[in-house]
Amino acid sequence: MRIILLGPTAAGKTKLSLLLAEELNTSIISADSRQCYQHLNIGTAKPSPQELEKVAHYNISLLDLEEEDSAMEFQKRAAKWEKEILKNADHVFYVGGSTLHIQSLIQPFNDMPEANEENIAKLENRIDAEGIESLYGMLKEIDPEYIHKMDGMNTQRIIRALDVWMQTGKPFSSFHNQGEIQPDKDTIVFGLKWPREKLYDRINERVDGMIERGLIEEVKSILDAGHPKDLQSLNTVGYQEIIKYLDRKWTLEKAVEKIKTSTRRYAKRQMTWYKRWDFIHWLDADEMSAEEMKEEVLNRLN
Structure with missing residues (x-):
């Protein structure tokens, strides 16, 4: 049990x-x-x-x-x-x-793809140029359900969620539910x-x-x-x-x-x-x- x-x-x-x-x-x-x-x-x-x-x-x-x-x-x-x-x-x-x-x-x-280094580099460059708030806003539009689950503005989780979306076209939360x-x-x-x-x-x-x-x-x-x-x-x-x-x-x-x-x-x-x-x-x-x-x-x- x-x-x-x-x-x-x-x-x-x-x-x-x-x-x-x-x-x-x-x-x-x-x-x-x-x-x-x-x-x-x-x-x-x-x-x-x-x-x-x-x-x-x-x-x-x-x-x-x-x-x-x-x-x-x-x-x-x-x-x-x-x-x-x-x-x-x-x-x-x-x-x-x-x-x-x-x-x-x-x-x-469900199984989800491994991290894509090229995507991660692009996302990190965007953070350098525009701040993490830019990616947070992007993720909020793409996957509001996952935003609700996160504990604050977690940079690593935001990058991971956007990387999975870039690879699959599916919201990160769809792999959870x-x-x-x-x-x-x-x-x-x-x-x-x-x-x-x-x-x-x-x-x-x-x-x-x-x-x-x-x-x-x-x-x-x-x-x-x-x-x-x-x-x-x-x-x-x-x-x-x-x-x-x-x-x-x-x-x-x-x-x-x-x-x-x-x-x-x-x-x-x-x-x-x-x-x-x-x-x-x-x-x-x-x-x-x-x-x-x-x-x-x-x-x-x-």
């Missing part, structure tokens, strides 16, 4: 997932698009070293910051991990909030829900906690190690804002407020996306404790 636990950022997925994984005697595969990178610890709310010791995790600190990744690459890795986990367990347990990563588990992507999305009989999906204002309060508290735990120092150590600021891995809420602070473009107060605002917007997009999926078994995280939600999930599985 494949179990998927999803929910917006700061919903409390980590705590519940650890309880469930221990109860089910299985591992956790992170379906998060940034926890797979090394050094991105605080800003991605990666499980702590103690939590990673308690339950085996996959897709955590797997890639170098310079490596590019995608939901399709995640899908390929996950297929291998599932086979490995099921040798010793009855359940495969995914936890995350990245919509395309979750969707790739429920409805595997073919027909109605429904999990197979061996997959069950649970989701954590909160009243919007309470979720936003949790997000604000989480961001303040990240700053207290050393997010600024984390970003500074990454840049001091020589990593470029425009890496795909760093084009992420939390990191870009702190980079602007370190570059003295923003005050710390402004950077923190921008992180909170962008994270709240991201959570809203996540929930909007999840509402399209009527197969999610929702757990009321505002009314139930983690232990109570654990029991609810176990009852559904039996």
